[in-house]
Amino acid sequence: MEVSNKYVVVKHHIQDAPEESDFEIKSRALILSVDSGSNDVIVKNLYISIDPYQINRMKSNDPSQTSISFAAPITPGEAIDGVAIGKVLVASDNGKFQKDDLVMGVFTWAEYSLVKEESIIKKLEPSEFPLTYHLGVLGFNGLSAYAGFFEVCKPQKGENVFVSAACGAVGNLVGQYAKLLGCYVVGCAGSQDKVTLLKDKLGFDDAFNYKEEKDLTSILARYFPNGIDVYFDNVGGEMLEAAVANMNTFGRVSICGVISQYTDAEKRSSPNMLNVVYNRINIRGFLAADFMNVFPDFIAKTSAYLQTGRLHVIEDVSSGVESIPSAFVGIFNGNNVGKKIVKVAEE
Amino acid sequence: MEVSNKYVVVKHHIQDAPEESDFEIKSRALILSVDSGSNDVIVKNLYISIDPYQINRMKSNDPSQTSISFAAPITPGEAIDGVAIGKVLVASDNGKFQKDDLVMGVFTWAEYSLVKEESIIKKLEPSEFPLTYHLGVLGFNGLSAYAGFFEVCKPQKGENVFVSAACGAVGNLVGQYAKLLGCYVVGCAGSQDKVTLLKDKLGFDDAFNYKEEKDLTSILARYFPNGIDVYFDNVGGEMLEAAVANMNTFGRVSICGVISQYTDAEKRSSPNMLNVVYNRINIRGFLAADFMNVFPDFIAKTSAYLQTGRLHVIEDVSSGVESIPSAFVGIFNGNNVGKKIVKVAEE
Ligand SMILES: NC(=O)c1ccc[n+]([C@@H]2O[C@H](COP(=O)([O-])OP(=O)(O)OC[C@H]3O[C@@H](n4cnc5c(N)ncnc54)[C@H](OP(=O)(O)O)[C@@H]3O)[C@@H](O)[C@H]2O)c1
Ligand SMILES: NC(=O)c1ccc[n+]([C@@H]2O[C@H](COP(=O)([O-])OP(=O)(O)OC[C@H]3O[C@@H](n4cnc5c(N)ncnc54)[C@H](OP(=O)(O)O)[C@@H]3O)[C@@H](O)[C@H]2O)c1
Numbered sequence: 075m076e077v078s079n080k081y082v083v084v085k086h087h088i089q090d091a092p093e094e095s096d097f098e099i100k101s102r103a104l105i106l107s108v109d110s111g112s113n114d115v116i117v118k119n120l121y122i123s124i125d126p127y128q129i130n131r132m133k134s135n136d137p138s139q140t141s142i143s144f145a146a147p148i149t150p151g152e153a154i155d156g157v158a159i160g161k162v163l164v165a166s167d168n169g170k171f172q173k174d175d176l177v178m179g180v181f182t183w184a185e186y187s188l189v190k191e192e193s194i195i196k197k198l199e200p201s202e203f204p205l206t207y208h209l210g211v212l213g214f215n216g217l218s219a220y221a222g223f224f225e226v227c228k229p230q231k232g233e234n235v236f237v238s239a240a241c242g243a244v245g246n247l248v249g250q251y252a253k254l255l256g257c258y259v260v261g262c263a264g265s266q267d268k269v270t271l272l273k274d275k276l277g278f279d280d281a282f283n284y285k286e287e288k289d290l291t292s293i294l295a296r297y298f299p300n301g302i303d304v305y306f307d308n309v310g311g312e313m314l315e316a317a318v319a320n321m322n323t324f325g326r327v328s329i330c331g332v333i334s335q336y337t338d339a340e341k342r343s344s345p346n347m348l349n350v351v352y353n354r355i356n357i358r359g360f361l362a363a364d365f366m367n368v369f370p371d372f373i374a375k376t377s378a379y380l381q382t383g384r385l386h387v388i389e390d391v392s393s394g395v396e397s398i399p400s401a402f403v404g405i406f407n408g409n410n411v412g413k414k415i416v417k418v419a420e421e
Numbered sequence: 422m423e424v425s426n427k428y429v430v431v432k433h434h435i436q437d438a439p440e441e442s443d444f445e446i447k448s449r450a451l452i453l454s455v456d457s458g459s460n461d462v463i464v465k466n467l468y469i470s471i472d473p474y475q476i477n478r479m480k481s482n483d484p485s486q487t488s489i490s491f492a493a494p495i496t497p498g499e500a501i502d503g504v505a506i507g508k509v510l511v512a513s514d515n516g517k518f519q520k521d522d523l524v525m526g527v528f529t530w531a532e533y534s535l536v537k538e539e540s541i542i543k544k545l546e547p548s549e550f551p552l553t554y555h556l557g558v559l560g561f562n563g564l565s566a567y568a569g570f571f572e573v574c575k576p577q578k579g580e581n582v583f584v585s586a587a588c589g590a591v592g593n594l595v596g597q598y599a600k601l602l603g604c605y606v607v608g609c610a611g612s613q614d615k616v617t618l619l620k621d622k623l624g625f626d627d628a629f630n631y632k633e634e635k636d637l638t639s640i641l642a643r644y645f646p647n648g649i650d651v652y653f654d655n656v657g658g659e660m661l662e663a664a665v666a667n668m669n670t671f672g673r674v675s676i677c678g679v680i681s682q683y684t685d686a687e688k689r690s691s692p693n694m695l696n697v698v699y700n701r702i703n704i705r706g707f708l709a710a711d712f713m714n715v716f717p718d719f720i721a722k723t724s725a726y727l728q729t730g731r732l733h734v735i736e737d738v739s740s741g742v743e744s745i746p747s748a749f750v751g752i753f754n755g756n757n758v759g760k761k762i763v764k765v766a767e768e
Contacts, residue, residue, distance in 0.1 A: 216489070317678050330698070333692040344689035350706035351706040351707070353706065354711060356706075358704070359697035
């Protein structure tokens with residue numbers, strides 16, 4: 075049997091902000107069988123995670139200069155791999171996975187993905203939580219927030235925490251974890267609605283719309299009259315400079331991502347290194363994948379917070395493979411509120 | 422009894438590179454007695470430490486934004502405090518210090534300093550080492566190198582280490598410590614003579630003259646075909662950008678100082694934060710003063726290296742209070758080779 079499989083490609087390398095016209099929906103026949111003895115699997119995708127870092131892979135000159143597999147360049151015209159949740163449609167005969175298993179892994183921006191078993195990160199057992207949580211709050215975004223905040227920033231109760239892209243998938247969780255620890259938390263985001271959400275629903279002590287501010291250093295000084303102890307950076311650029319200028323002694327900055335630079339290579343950040351020396355600031359880049367050792371702890375704590383309603387989940391779901399380009403382009407315009415997911419098929 | 426006391430002042434705030442004409446030698450009568458029951462001491466200065474950070478204190482707008490005492494602004498026209506070695510000339514009658522005690526502390530750029538006892542950091546007991554070592558290799562510069570390298574960078578034997586301002590007071594020691602640990606060490610400095618000294622006398626594996634290089638990122642790629650694991654930064658600016666572009670995963674950068682920015686506020690560094698994330702780089706500013714806990718260890722190890730001739734000392738001494746302005750101005754032009762000291766009087 076064969077199906078027609080719609081998938082998304084980039085037409086060419088993308089150097090700046092992506093536009094929908096940079097993408098194309100293609101379709102190809104896929105035979106629904108795998109070789110006996112192989113470790114191939116065909117997955118029917120249900121939910122696809124939309125993540126900013128993918129833009130870095132679409133550049134002609136991959137700036138990450140690294141051999142990390144998930145940062146490998148994407149070839150124009152070819153299927154794009156990314157984290158997703160799907161259902162096993164055809165399993166190989168080695169018994170590791172069964173038809174209808176729900177799995178999370180590195181699949182493709184497509185209706186169906188023919189992948190190796192090694193691409194499956196885990197089998198999802200039935201649980202009280204929606205499947206989508208495994209892409210956000212209980213997945214790599216959650217781990218990024220948890221490890222990047224607790225392990226990298228080593229925060230203390232009562233400290234002053236600043237989070238950028240605070241309504242994004244990672245940022246909203248960082249702020250909520252920080253509140254649960256007993257910190258004073260301020261977030262920034264790109265619209266008044268997001269600011270309201272942060273303050274009224276997610277419990278941030280304060281929030282502001284960075285797009286309406288000219289002087290970020292002054293605005294941070296106003297929100298943090300006693301200085302910033304921890305800055306969780308999702309955006310880089312001028313916001314990082316402003317945060318460093320407001321850090322207390324022994325302040326910690328975790329660089330989770332620098333989305334403002336992803337689409338504009340000129341937006342390099344120049345934090346004042348005089349502050350870094352005199353205030354003994356620590357700036358540390360991290361990848362969630364390095365913190366698999368805290369995964370069980372992260373899941374246990376986070377599940378408990380979810381069960382008791384102390385952690386709110388914000389997701390932003392659109393539908394159909396055709397919506398992937400606009401979903402992806404939208405995160406660079408701040409269109410998403412919370413974790414951006416594309417639903418490709420009914421569960 | 423009274424003496425005439427020559428001292429150095431800045432005529433006005435200095436925003437850019439200092440020039441000798443920014444300074445003035447003044448003279449004032451000093452009565453050689455202190456009040457009974459006071460904790461005043463008069464010190465006859467022997468050796469004065471010349472340190473780059475003093476320029477930051479001479480700016481009208483102290484950029485360090487900190488309450489650290491030694492970073493406090495210097496007032497034009499008034500005596501300048503700084504680390505020095507002297508002999509107690511007049512002690513107070515509370516018995517803590519005696520006439521003729523040799524002491525190291527925060528005195529003034531002057532022939533004589535009237536200070537509080539708290540300004541004396543320590544009494545120097547007779548030892549096999551020259552007194553001047555207490556300003557360099559066995560003083561705060563040595564501690565900066567020792568703590569900044571071992572405690573901040575956490576280097577491993579066999580790692581690749583890059584040091585800037587490698588012929589300076591701190592840099593030359595960092596390189597030597599790194600060699601003693603068994604690292605591959607490359608330094609940069611501003612003249613061919615310094616490069617030769619680094620390679621032929623101090624045992625660096627390689628060295629280059631940064632003033633003759635246009636593309637610092639490429640030159641570092643050439644000296645570090647396997648990447649940099651540890652960068653000990655004394656200069657900031659473009660060199661920091663180039664080093665970050667060449668760091669290995671989990672690379673560590675200790676920001677000891679950013680001398681290129683001290684005299685040119687425009688020389689802010691913009692290290693690529695994409696590299697910081699993908700390569701999980703840690704950039705950390707530090708002050709030697711925070712590492713007094715390792716001071717005994719530092720002195721024990723360093724003394725042993727000196728005794729066995731495994732650590733070379735390079736000092737650059739000029740004479741007389743009148744030479745302080747040119748000595749100070751010279752460090753921003755790279756005139757000094759090793760620890761810059763002004764000898765004010767015979768021991
Ligand atoms: N280190 C890791 O392991 C790891 C893992 C996951 C994610 N990350 C990084 O973490 C960051 C956040 O990821 P995410 O998944 O939470 O993002 P997300 O949910 O996709 O949200 C990104 C948000 O960033 C904001 N943004 C977009 N362009 C911006 C710009 N030029 N300047 C400032 N803000 C901008 C937008 O909100 P506004 O309305 O506020 O503008 C947007 O909604 C990204 O940099 C990502 O690459 C790192
Ligand atoms: N964090 C701390 O606790 C601590 C303690 C002591 C010192 N420091 C800092 O450590 C650094 C080195 O101090 P040090 O006492 O070793 O210095 P130093 O002996 O006074 O030497 C400074 C050297 O820096 C180089 N230099 C000057 N201007 C430069 C520029 N624009 N670009 C590149 N190199 C330049 C010059 O040598 P070239 O010939 O190579 O140009 C000069 O000889 C300084 O930034 C200082 O502020 C920090």
